[in-house]
Amino acid sequence: MRKIKQAGLDALKNMASDMNEELDRQVSLMDEIDSKLVLFVVYVIELEPSVYVSAGSGLGSGSVV
Numbered sequence: 001m002r003k004i005k006q007a008g009l010d011a012l013k014n015m016a017s018d019m020n021e022e023l024d025r026q027v028s029l030m031d032e033i034d035s036k037l038v039l040f041v042v043y044v045i046e047l048e049p050s051v052y053v054s055a056g057s058g059l060g061s062g063s064v065v
Helices: 002-047
Strands: none
Touching: none
């Protein structure tokens, strides 16, 4: 019975380790996406700032988004 319990605990430990590794990869990926998105938004705003002035989009006429 002890061997079965130990095998189950080992399996859970391995699963937890795999999940942590996957989360680490996801965090790195999200950080990469965030940094590229910020650079893109800054580029677009510098390229065409008038795009971010809404005209009746629910935020109020002439408000800056």
